Amino acid sequence: MARQGRTRKETGAEETGATGAAASPRPANTPRTGRRVTSYDVAREAGVSQSAVSRCFAAGASIAPATRERVLEVARRLGYAPNALAQGLISGRTNLVALLITSLTNRNYPEVLAELTRRLTDRDIRVLLFTLNAESEVDSALDQLWRHSVDGAISAAHLSDDQLRLFAQHRVPLVLYNRVADGMPAASVSCDSVAGERELVGRLLAAGHRRFGIVAGPEDSYVGEDRRRAALARLEEAGITGVPVVRGDFSYESGAEGLQALMAQDGKLEAVICVNDMMAIGAIDAARDRFGRTLPDDLSIVGFDGSGPASWSSYRVTSIRQPVRRMTEAAVSMLVERIEDEKATVERRLFAGELIEGRSARLG
Amino acid sequence: MARQGRTRKETGAEETGATGAAASPRPANTPRTGRRVTSYDVAREAGVSQSAVSRCFAAGASIAPATRERVLEVARRLGYAPNALAQGLISGRTNLVALLITSLTNRNYPEVLAELTRRLTDRDIRVLLFTLNAESEVDSALDQLWRHSVDGAISAAHLSDDQLRLFAQHRVPLVLYNRVADGMPAASVSCDSVAGERELVGRLLAAGHRRFGIVAGPEDSYVGEDRRRAALARLEEAGITGVPVVRGDFSYESGAEGLQALMAQDGKLEAVICVNDMMAIGAIDAARDRFGRTLPDDLSIVGFDGSGPASWSSYRVTSIRQPVRRMTEAAVSMLVERIEDEKATVERRLFAGELIEGRSARLG
């Protein structure tokens, strides 16, 4: 009965298709484009049942090699490929992973998105991308996540505890990238900001710097705050307190302005700690242009990240390089593991950064 | 009968859900997470039919305000949202658009992806992202496109005529970004490379430069080749021929190497035309570091794009800025138009770039 209804409908659709195709001229031998080719079409043509066709496209389904061969041949000829929506609807697996990233992060570290996407694609997983411009956009992005039944998500954007809880409620595996949850257990991959910043500051101290300034990030940035605190803590251990701190937004411009603000507070500044490379670059340019300083003789400036432009010969920023490749690989493999095994233990992986000596600071 | 089967199944699933939820401890008042909430759940709870629930989430469906209110209230309480897979499967609309971009493009112009995604999101369209690393990855990306029934696609990656034809066959509206199809009619949005490059070269000529060198892009880059040809043509009009051309890959490093290669060919080079800013920046650094040149006095270097770092004070690259915002807006609105109206005429929109005078070249 269901079959009959289906058959009737198919005929109707085919007519529509033919009409549509006729409207836009096409060579007579190109495939008909009117309606999507379904597994029923392939089944009919190959003289097997629809479920047999389905099995041919499923890994490890029991199907006779000869049948399989024949079906795949027909499928290829008709240009058939399983409909991902139908597959996802019935199997509960979409092979779709959501990537949440702030547009700021993407602007400063485009390689993160590229690497994550590449590694996911390598594992035959598609990417549903959400670039967030404001905190407020997270909720609507999450709403779409649930609707699209993604198999998992990687977030390089800030999520509140409530939002993290939603992932658990919806049973969507999640891996945080370069941020850890405050009060919740959540899988994450990050670069060790504390250790990196401590090393950097330690080396600045060893070189004899005593008058410091910090260009921090926005208050809601996890990595920014982590680095700021680590730097301040390390300085305090060395008996240096009352260090001026200004905040930027991780951009070049804010780095330049940050340096200017610090110089206004202390014209005899010896070392400036920027919590990311982009701001360090802005600070370097400002130090040269606006204050005529020569680095690293007159002033030391350090950054963090090891992003592309930091290594350009005009800057050679002294910094901590994040192992982006290893981190993205870890994020993806952790996520896949959690998708495969719902009970996988929550793991936080912390990667050490590598100190880049550069030429923008005197190190001890 | 179908109803009965469904009901039976629901009960079973609910039990599974409860068990699963019990396994991971949760406060007793948080919603049950075991099974997806469906429109049937909402319907039952609100005392209406399933289709009534569906109507509440459809724009402009006829539903009594009172009913709507009640249903939405229940939906909110149960945390219900329509399943995008099921919606797409039956309606033929997924509100999903594919974005094809090479990882190179994304690395050099991260704002393009961010802007496109933002504008699509603003129109309630989700983005399926494909970052391509090699030409060979296009076909498998396209295969996934068809499977996922995207409503349309924007490509900032190179597509062959055959590949373009597939879009027509599959009836997937497509807009090309910064590239036009060779032999096919295809909607596209681009920045006018020819006009921009001509203006730039014209100004260099007006300033008296006569010994030129060109750092071109890869042969398979549409924009790169367009700019190279435009520059050469304009020079030839001025009676300048035999201009040395070297090729880079749009990266900083290749720009530096390009400059070095050109200098090796002609040590008295007066002006270097780089087909993008990243290479111009590399060339500028190389000219300063490796050849001790001062710009723009000893040498003029121009780029193209107006990308972020080009405006940093260490470079101030003389360049042509692409109107990225207007271009991405145009691409998205053209695509939406083509999705809405299958018969929309194929349109090629060309945007003029803006000359940025910068400090890296003497202009006349």
Next chain:
DNA sequence: CTGTTAGCGCTTTCAA
């Protein structure tokens, strides 16, 4: 305005 009904295209038991 509302409910009933028939599928969208597929995977997955279950028998044969």
Next chain:
DNA sequence: TTGAAAGCGCTAACAG
């Protein structure tokens, strides 16, 4: 190994 049948969650006619 294969086919029949059920149904994933939803929209869209169509009655009423």
